[in-house]
Amino acid sequence: MRTNGFQKPYNPMQIGTWLLLPTLLIQFLFFATSILPLAASIPCTICVFICGGFSTYFSYLCCKIDPIDDKLRRHLARQNGGEDVGDGEEGDDNTKYCWVCSIDVHESSMHCKFCNKCVSNFDHHCHWLNTCVGKANYNYFFCAVGSTLSLVLVRGGILAFLVISFFIQYVQEMDGGSGGSVLLRSNSWFGLNAGLAVAIVNCVFLAADVVCIALLVQLFFFHIRLRHESITTYEYIVRDGERKRALEREKMSLDYRRLSALQQAEREGRVVRKWLLRAAGCPYVGEVVCRPCDPLRQDEKDKVHQREMLGVEVMENEENVANGNDCLDSVGGHGHDEVGSETNGNHSSNGDKNVLELSTSTLQSAMEKRKIQQGENAEAEKEVEFISSLG
Secondary structure, eight states: OOOOOTTTOOOHHHHHHHHHHHHHHHHHHHTTTSSSSSHHHHHHHHHHHHHHHHHHHHOOOOOOOHOOOOHHHHHHHHHHHHOOOOOOTTTTSSSSEEEETEEEETTTEEETTTTTTTEETTTEEEEETEEEETTTHHHHHHHHHHHHHHHHHHHHHHHHHHHHHHHHHHHHHTTTOOHHHHHHHTTTGGGSOHHHHHHHHHHHHHHHHHHHHHHHHHHHHHHHHHHHTTHHHHHHHHHHHHHHHHHHHHHHHHHEEEEHHHHHHHHHHHHHHHHHHHHHSSTTHHHHHHSSHHHHHHHHHHHHHHHHHHHHHHHHHHHHHHHHHHHHHHHHIIIIIIIIIHHHHHHOOOOOOOOHHHHHHHHHHHHHHHHHHHHHHHHHHHHHHHHHHHH
16 A cells, blocks of 8 residues: 555656756756846746756655545554544445555545555546556645746746747848847857857757646646645546537437438438438538538427427416416405305305316326326337437
8 A cells, every 4th residue: 555655666657757857957047047047047046946846846745744534544543552543433424435455445545456445536647647646645745736837937938938038149140240148158058168058058048948848737727727626537537428418318319310310311212301310410511511400400409499489378377277277266255245145156156267277287287298298208218229229
């Protein structure tokens, strides 16, 4: 069981980060600081090294802290005869059973196959840090990503300025001009007269910074989105997988209904409808370009509109029935007070007649709705049979 990111065996990607960060700092110190003007050289170098220091500090904390599930930690402590430490009681929240760890863990915990332990509020396993990211160290991971992004952004901006300035001044000197300060300091770099070599080195590291910026920007804003939605990377992956499977099932259902509609249009001789069905069924292009004129989607919209209208009609009929009952009670009461039993009877019979008519219309609407639902159920059964036959 891996307790932290510094436990052997080390990951090749982790070793790569140990080499990359010092290399970036040393390269900036020798190939950028010495070329920048003195007024900009000191603050820029301090800024780069501060970002590098924060990146190292937060990465170290993320690797050092063990994000193991609290219940598993207490269980292992009891097994080893140590002190039972941890927050909360054993039954303070919902739990689930981990068949690998053979113990009840928190409901939000997941078992990591790389670390061979359950991680509290599991987010993901980071190969660059060689450790799991969970509830205990997620904030440090987020800060490490942000500080590393700041480092490569500052470095990349300064190197881009030096490279562009060097080649502009180099071209001016080739055309007989006087050049500039960046070109002069690059040529006098440690007294070697190797300005072009310095510019090439800066170009190579600038390209590396651009790649790092592209990757880290995506990662940083992805985790900003996760924090906004209050979900983990693992939960996002599960949700995205469910969404893709739902879209695939919907596509299979649509393909089956399209095939049935094509066969029906062929029998009925509806050439335009058949052409539209085939155009909208073309992969990628047709599904996007011909989507507004797809007959199947138009039929779905019409069905939804009919359902909405039917629902509104049923609600209005129910309201009319309720109003009829209220009118019946009101008319009956006034007739008893003002006219007498004969008038009351007449109003009551009229009210009963109105209620009967409204109840009949409501019943008819409900029967129509039921017929529509039965038709849809029959279509769904056909789709299931078709999908089963494909399997």
